[in-house]
Amino acid sequence: MKKIGVLTSGGDAPGMNAAIRAVVRTAVYKGMQVYGIRRGFNGLINGEIDQMDVKSVGEILHRGGTILNTARSDQFKTEQGMKKAVNVLKIFGIEGLVVIGGDGSFRGALDLSKRGIPTVGVPGTIDNDIACTEQTIGFDTAVNTVLEAINKIRDTVTSHERTNIIEVMGRHAGDIAIYTGIAGGAEGILIPEMPLDIDNLCRRIIEGRNRGKSSSIIILAEGAGKAMELERIIEEKTGMETRATVLGHIQRGGSPTAADIILASRMGYHAVELLQQNIGNRVVSIRGNRIVDNDIEEALTMPKKFNQELYDLAQVLSI
Numbered sequence: 001m002k003k004i005g006v007l008t009s010g011g012d013a014p015g016m017n018a019a020i021r022a023v024v025r026t027a028v029y030k031g032m033q034v035y036g037i038r039r040g041f042n043g044l045i046n047g048e049i050d051q052m053d054v055k056s057v058g059e060i061l062h063r064g065g066t067i068l069n070t071a072r073s074d075q076f077k078t079e080q081g082m083k084k085a086v087n088v089l090k091i092f093g094i095e096g097l098v099v100i101g102g103d104g105s106f107r108g109a110l111d112l113s114k115r116g117i118p119t120v121g122v123p124g125t126i127d128n129d130i131a132c133t134e135q136t137i138g139f140d141t142a143v144n145t146v147l148e149a150i151n152k153i154r155d156t157v158t159s160h161e162r163t164n165i166i167e168v169m170g171r172h173a174g175d176i177a178i179y180t181g182i183a184g185g186a187e188g189i190l191i192p193e194m195p196l197d198i199d200n201l202c203r204r205i206i207e208g209r210n211r212g213k214s215s216s217i218i219i220l221a222e223g224a225g226k227a228m229e230l231e232r233i234i235e236e237k238t239g240m241e242t243r244a245t246v247l248g249h250i251q252r253g254g255s256p257t258a259a260d261i262i263l264a265s266r267m268g269y270h271a272v273e274l275l276q277q278n279i280g281n282r283v284v285s286i287r288g289n290r291i292v293d294n295d296i297e298e299a300l301t302m303p304k305k306f307n308q309e310l311y312d313l314a315q316v317l318s319i
């Protein structure tokens with residue numbers, strides 16, 4: 001393969017730039033031409049494509065977001081949109097594609113592979129909700145961003161002797177909540193994988209207060225409930241002053257951590273190695289600190305394993 005393309009799609013994640021840089025520099029190193037496609041599959045359909053070189057990915061390692069921009073494209077999901085996308089790739093002579101994004105983006109990558117464009121997915125999403133990989137690009141940075149917020153909120157919560165519910169991202173996977181709950185010493189962690197037991201939570205808050213705790217922090221994954229509703233219910237049931245904080249998009253921004261940059265660099269490199277050998281329809285993953293790859297369809301149907309061990313640890317340490 002001599003000409004490849006790279007795009008970012010779905011929600012942005014810190015470390016996507018490091019992945020783009022790794023794709024571009026690995027391709028150039030291997031004597032391939034590499035094209036950057038702007039605005040995800042939307043840009044692909046519209047032909048928003050420019051050749052990239054070693055310099056075009058200079059000084060981006062430390063930047064959050066994605067220099068290629070990202071978008072969601074409903075048109076791409078239609079037969080007509082898909083045909084357009086394949087046509088554009090043919091016009092530019094692009095033989096293979098790296099798609100950096102989440103599971104929705106990988107469905108697009110699968111469709112392109114089925115239509116004869118070898119496409120490799122690189123998991124870039126803060127949610128860590130891709131089953132085949134132990135970690136996604138952006139997750140570690142998001143966890144550190146949330147931890148910083150928890151520590152700041154803890155100062156004010158302790159001063160006022162309150163309970164604070166902090167809503168974090170995670171519609172289907174509670175990974176951000178569990179990791180930050182442990183790292184931030186949260187008194188409670190509410191995640192979509194576990195049924196919400198309000199009475200048990202309130203009992204723990206009251207018991208904590210009776211033992212002399214001056215504050216309680218509850219981490220709530222967005223898929224497990226709404227912070228504002230919980231604020232009211234917990235205040236009513238415990239009689240303790242309760243506040244809610246929704247962290248929102250702050251979790252997506254910021255400079256990637258070293259761990260995310262290194263993960264993105266390794267995954268981007270591996271994606272190009274696959275394409276160089278004409279191998280497509282794969283998702284790059286990390287398992288046991290080894291970079292591996294899976295068939296996209298297989299990756300998309302794999303059930304995400306719930307990290308019971310970490311969840312149980314959080315319960316033990318939050319007594």
Ligand code: ATP
Pocket residue numbers: 009010011012041042071072073074076077101102103104105106107108109111124125126127
């Ligand atoms: P995040 O996890 O951050 O939300 P994502 O990649 O899952 O990222 P989506 O919005 O689900 O984000 O998908 C991104 C884009 O991938 C969509 O806008 C669409 O263009 C394409 N896509 C999603 N699902 C499909 C599908 N079933 N077939 C073809 N393309 C799809």
